[in-house]
Amino acid sequence: MRAWQAPRYGGPEVLRLHDLPEPHPGPGEVVVRVRAIGLNFADCMARQGVYPQVPAPPFVPGMEVAGEVTAVGDGVADPRPGARVVAVPIFGGHAEAVRVQLEASLRAVRIDAIDLYQFHSGNDSLFLQEDLWEMLREQQRAGKIKHLGESITS
Numbered sequence: 001m002r003a004w005q006a007p008r009y010g011g012p013e014v015l016r017l018h019d020l021p022e023p024h025p026g027p028g029e030v031v032v033r034v035r036a037i038g039l040n041f042a043d044c045m046a047r048q049g050v051y052p053q054v055p056a057p058p059f060v061p062g063m064e065v066a067g068e069v070t071a072v073g074d075g076v077a078d079p080r081p082g083a084r085v086v087a088v089p090i091f092g093g094h095a096e097a098v099r100v101q102l103e104a105s106l107r108a109v110r111i112d113a114i115d116l117y118q119f120h121s122g123n124d125s126l127f128l129q130e131d132l133w134e135m136l137r138e139q140q141r142a143g144k145i146k147h148l149g150e151s152i153t154s
Helices: 041-048 129-141
Strands: 002-005 016-019 029-038 064-072 084-087 097-101 108-110
Touching: 029 084, 064 097, 084 097
Parallel strands: none
Antiparallel strands: 002 016, 029 064, 029 097, 064 084, 084 108
16 A cells, blocks of 8 residues: 655655555454545644644654545444545545544544545545535535534534
């Protein structure tokens, strides 16, 4: 699996594309095959080492992803493999696959009934955060998504 890794804190020039082991889900986790990422101010701050609880280098940044569930850990009944989701892994999302915990507040939202890729910012692999969350709120009101964790309507 390929992932953008920060071997040290710094600007975008520190990022390196590496082959890393495929993630495997632990209890209460799913693995998401990443099809689109969000890139926001918090990602930039984390890469620079000034975001709260940023991992020590080397680490894979990336707080927002969309894709399909490929594996589930013990205790996970939903979503199942094949489900399309958006997720907030906090770190690790700038990779081809990422582990996501389902217990925490709004970590994965199942979105089987909509086309993720029509809601992008003009770059085929990048969502604007505000566009994504507004789209999710509209789809929830229409009854087209099932959410896991806390409500996304705030």
